[in-house]
Amino acid sequence: MNDDVFKNSPMDKRSEPRTIADRYSSVEFSLSNSAPDYQFKIWGTSPTGMNILVKEDSMVLEHLKVGDILDMKYNPPDPTEPAEFLKTEIKHITKDEQGRFKGNYMIGLSIFKR
Numbered sequence: 001m002n003d004d005v006f007k008n009s010p011m012d013k014r015s016e017p018r019t020i021a022d023r024y025s026s027v028e029f030s031l032s033n034s035a036p037d038y039q040f041k042i043w044g045t046s047p048t049g050m051n052i053l054v055k056e057d058s059m060v061l062e063h064l065k066v067g068d069i070l071d072m073k074y075n076p077p078d079p080t081e082p083a084e085f086l087k088t089e090i091k092h093i094t095k096d097e098q099g100r101f102k103g104n105y106m107i108g109l110s111i112f113k114r
Helices: none
Strands: 026-029 038-046 049-054 069-075 084-095 105-111
Touching: none
Parallel strands: none
Antiparallel strands: 026 038, 026 069, 038 049, 049 105, 069 084, 084 105
């Protein structure tokens, strides 16, 4: 994970560095060269990555595997701020068997260094 991605930009006036949790709210990506096919809300975050929640019947699960590297568009919570396009690795695909999202999959994402 690239720590530089999460440092304050020159336009950011916050006194504390932004974290991934407040830097991005959703991610978009395409499995072809066309416009983005999929958009997911970012759920869990940690210093080493983040997760998206995918319904168990989603077609996207047929096309993703651990280790895949995709160009993803990361959208900030404020739609007036620009999105960022970052290379991202699929770190894990884990089915929630008992928790709050039982039957759905958490897909772990890790942004590559720039």
